[in-house]
Amino acid sequence: MASGHPSGNTIARGRPMQTSEQGRAFLEGHEGVALRAYRCPAGKWTIGAGLTAASGVVVPKAGMVITRTEANRLLALALMRNYEPAVGAAMPGAKQHEFDAGVSFHFNTGAIGRATWVKRWRVKAPVSEIRAALGEWRKGGGKVLPGLVLRRAEEFEMLAYGRYAGIDRVATVPVRADGLARFAVPVSEAEIAEIRKGFASLGFDPGTNAHGVLATTAREFQRRYGLTVDGIIGRATLSALQRALDARVKVQAGVVGAGGSAGGVTAARELPEAAPAGLADALSAAPWIEPIILGLGAIWLAWLAWTYRDALAARLDRRFPRIAAKLRSI
Structure with missing residues (x-):
């Protein structure tokens, strides 16, 4: 070659x-x-x-x-x-x-x-x-x-x-002139859009510039998630963002499955006509099933809280900083 x-x-x-x-x-x-x-x-x-x-x-x-x-x-x-x-x-x-x-x-x-x-x-x-x-x-x-x-x-x-492209990506540049956080790993415009959407969904304002995320926002996110606070979005920050989004989706699914407002056992009492024959009658005839399902749902939510304790720590950081710090340490 x-x-x-x-x-x-x-x-x-x-x-x-x-x-x-x-x-x-x-x-x-x-x-x-x-x-x-x-x-x-x-x-x-x-x-x-x-x-x-x-x-x-x-x-x-x-x-x-x-x-x-x-x-x-x-x-x-x-x-x-x-x-x-x-x-x-x-x-x-x-x-x-x-x-x-x-x-x-x-x-x-x-x-x-x-x-x-x-x-x-x-x-x-x-x-x-x-x-x-x-x-x-x-x-x-x-x-x-x-x-x-x-x-x-x-x-x-x-x-x-023999061309080594992009080998300067790890150079330390704390803040861009436009106030946006620098990306320490390669990302496309489409990925930046998804990253901005992710920050916003978690309550972190990405700013109005569609080409990136505010460095101040990146720093606040990093502080709450126990990362190096440098305003540089690298693998650690993106991983924490992904885990926080995953935790949110799974917790919402767990709440629904445990009988939350979006469905679950409570909704099962009002089954549509297409439901399997006899299911509603079975639930009515066996009221002991409901607490078992709710108990399993609670166990599921507890497991999620433990699995994503880093994301939970970020949520607790402002009101319960000591608990948040403990969760990050284990």
Whole structure:
């Protein structure tokens, strides 16, 4: 493949090939780097460039703070242990920029051993075929994600031509001149619109500028959710936002299921004609069913409160700061 870089091998001076400094910067530009531990959307404590306890190099905990130097060290260690060996095996004879592209892809997908684009790269297929195959890895949750479309495009540029795009995304710029928070990870206009909508639905004013979110709003959100208060919207802030929105949807569903005003057992007493025959009679004949269902609903809501205790802490922050701080610490 075309490149202005010198040839490289997976073995250099007796050592397995490692991700270059530029390669790590590229990866951090897409993953974001959080120096304070946060919960990912799945609820796992995370720190640095998306490292959880599963990385085997760090066990993030509530309140944990690391330096930028430590974040770099942990990422390099995680790559060496968990990703670089697999990429080296899947891409023998790779030049440095090709290896770096493979590492970024594998870090994001874990699929270096089965991806079609890697097989085509090994047989020196036309670059158009490799680009198309790499571009197929653009979905999350069954949907095409703009962030993944961009990442695959930039990984191809690195793979084919040695161009490292966007490696300055982790540069610290506290506030933009227009008063909007800076995004530390790549986002599209459509994603910004969704982020603004999310902040607004939680009671945080995103401002009138459709191109972003007010830095002051980002700081207030970060303060209430126990994040680093810097007015920069990165992976930690977006994860907290997603968890808060998920918690809201599930709690509302739980209230409905437990017999809230939107439905549940109470509404079941007024079943439509299309309801299964005998269901209304069964509920009337067995009044003990209602407290059982309500009890299960209460247990469900309690489980949700525990699972999303970080979101609950943010809600309690103003009136019960000590309780909020305790919830964030566990």
